[in-house]
Amino acid sequence: MNIVYHGIAVPDMKQLPPDWPGGFFWHWLVFTVIIFTFVFTLVMAFTWVERRGLGRMQSRLGPNRAGPFGILQPVADAIKVLLKEDIVPSRSDRIVHWLAPVVAFFPALLIFAVVPFQNGALLADLDIGILYVVAISSVSTVGIFMAGWGSSNKFSLLGAMRNVAAVVSYEMPLVLAVIGVVLIAGSLSMNQIVLAQDIPLILLQPLGFLIVFIAGCAEINRSPFDLMEADSEIVAGFHTEYSGMKFAMFYLVEYAEALALSAIIATLFLGGWRGPVLPPWLWLVIKVFAVFFLMVWTRTTLPRIRIDQLMALAWKFLFPLALINLAITGLQVVAWPDALPWTMIIVNFAIAAVLIVLWSRLFKVGWGRVEV
């Protein structure tokens, strides 16, 4: 049977996702609109959740003036920041400076092309979905480095350098941990991964979840890895010299990336849109918020680590663990494909706990000075 699905030949899988809502251009238009709405609405919701959440955890109120519970605060922020003067440093590289927020923003938006909101409800059900995500998400770094370079500010440059170093390092454990999921699901397609999750994969891949979460946080500058925009050290990092609308773009990038990471983690590990009773898209949103809440929580709790400690964590802690996790997952998939999931869950949690304890004993992030 030769099935052609949006121009891409789909291999014969256990079930074919419904062509939703049908027709190439309609599909394209509808999902583009949906993705834009989804991203912008959720980014606004994220800023609100983050600020209110931070406020609650810090025993203060957070924004509560604009609208009920301050729910219109993001709108007010957006209006304010868009009306501000756009200041470009006189010695900056103007074109690069102008282009940087755009280059940084689009990859964050492009990731949502492969995030399923429902069975088959996604812009493009690429066979290489997760590979596409990994590839595209790194492109933002170019934009951030352009911002750091183009601003002709030393703080910006330091921040951009840190960002590049972090992304290059953390891409490794991230991808290796994601491969564990791919091995279990048997597909790179995001939709198929969700369909494969009769139980959320976080239960089968607890270590993988942790590695993806940590490495993802490091890639998108979330605390405690926010040292590319470490406000107490390098003022605001790469966006020190940005104001007005361009700053708004970077602000948007930050949260759009957080949203993208939350959506990917929700899709890969938490069963994506699957869930009882509630409509699928709502399940996805709930899971996205759950992951994002975890990020807000770490942000309020943990101080920031140093650049060499960031590197050490990536290469000495996460990378070996990701490799071991991959090897173990591969072994499990090959040797016991029909094992009961519940035994596997217990075994995997035990392995994760043992490995983490072992590595935290073996490896110290390092007190004092580290000569590099």
Next chain:
Amino acid sequence: MTLKTEPFVVNIGPQHPSTHGVFRLRTTLDGEVIVDVEPIFGYLHRGIEKLAEERTYGGIIPLTDRLDYLASMSNNMGYCMAVEKLAGIEVPERAEYLRVILAELQRIASHLIGVGAFFNDLGAMMTPIVYMIREREKIVDLFEMLCGQRLTYNFMRFGGLSQDIPEEFLPALRKFLDQMPRFIDEYDQLLMDNEIVLARSKDVGVLPAETAINISASGPVLRGSGVKWDIRKADPYSVYDRFEFDIPTGTAGDAYDRYRVKVEEMRQSLRIIEQAVAQLPGGPFRSKVPFLVRPPVGEAYAHIESARGDLGFYLVSDNSIAPYRFHVRAPSLINLTALREMLIGWKVADAIIIFGSIDIVMGEVDR
């Protein structure tokens, strides 16, 4: 393979989120590593020592508020003690006890900000400092009850205090004393053994004891280096010799020890306040002092252990209503002497926390 890199100069400050005011560090960086540092002061220089020569003795008290604006009460106390020493003014016992209570409360308030700001420098996204400002707020409320002010109190006078404590002060203080130890424990639970805090601040910015003494460091910086030296014990002023308390010291002299010393000092301050409240006598809160003090010709030096260290006031009188010379031994400034060698070789991120752990107030550094 060695990469040839070119050092570049970065001005950290005077407008920078973590220079605790308007301080400027002219750093030369090689990548992230600091090659050279030059601290540049003076952005908050108001010429307080010169201004004081033009004011009456009483009129200088508000100026001292503006030195270490996070510990105004201590400044008031040190200055009043210097004038009392110069003019031979007696202080009634009740006033001495109240001064001790206020100075210790002020030390707690100041250390709360010091520790909170240190964690902000560590990058802890406001949480510790907001918690600590919440507690400081209670102390500030207590002070507001006394004098209506929340930052620059201007509360102490020669020979005592400007007014007696209101009757609701002691119950409120009692309540604070009951609550505070629990909060300090809570902060320790959150911060003390945090792996990132340890990784960032242990063995970072080590100031050896000999260097600390040689640069005339004082306060938590000196004690963090393991030197048991506290003016309250070494040269007891006011009624400090009647209280039991310990001097917490560090061992390694790193940023972490300086932070720990501050936290332990808060506990000791609470102990002192407990005892002072229990022993608080009645009687006048101020002795009779003329409105314009005219001390005899001479000079006097009085020093106290303020939140930042050995805060001294040196006064020279020419028997007029204004001092001939008014000098402040500013612990914040002197503690910074070793900053350069403490920073060189560390990364930018470390520089910020080493600087933060010294805990300076620009009002006192620049005067």
Next chain:
Amino acid sequence: MTAVLSPRNIADRLEKEFPGSIVSSDDNSFEMNSTFLVPAARFLKDTPGLDFDFLSYITGIDRYDHFELVYHLVSLKHNHSLTFKVRCYGRDNPSAPSLTPVWRGADFQEREIFDLLGVRFEGHPNLKRIVLWEGFDGHPLRKDFLG
């Protein structure tokens, strides 16, 4: 209690060690000849029994015809203190030897005195203005300074 050592006794010992170093002494402090400042400071710091390892503060006073520098030393070991003074004459270019090589705590304080009173400290490694900017005219803490 920090014991205040009798300035007269210390002055006598210094006079014995460095003849001609003491100008006068009274119950509160003694006055030293500035040429002997650095060796005398080393003597006070290193002599067992004195061990003045902590330079508490330095300040300067403008006495119109001369500048008076006040040094306050403390020994953390024996918990005793000592105050002494040094005069430097001349309004155009008064100078005194720097104590920074002995106690590094003198560094910023000497710079401050240089900045505000205009006393030069010979041998100071980095004698620059500290609170005012380079090129500021005059020294504000002098009594004849008119802002």
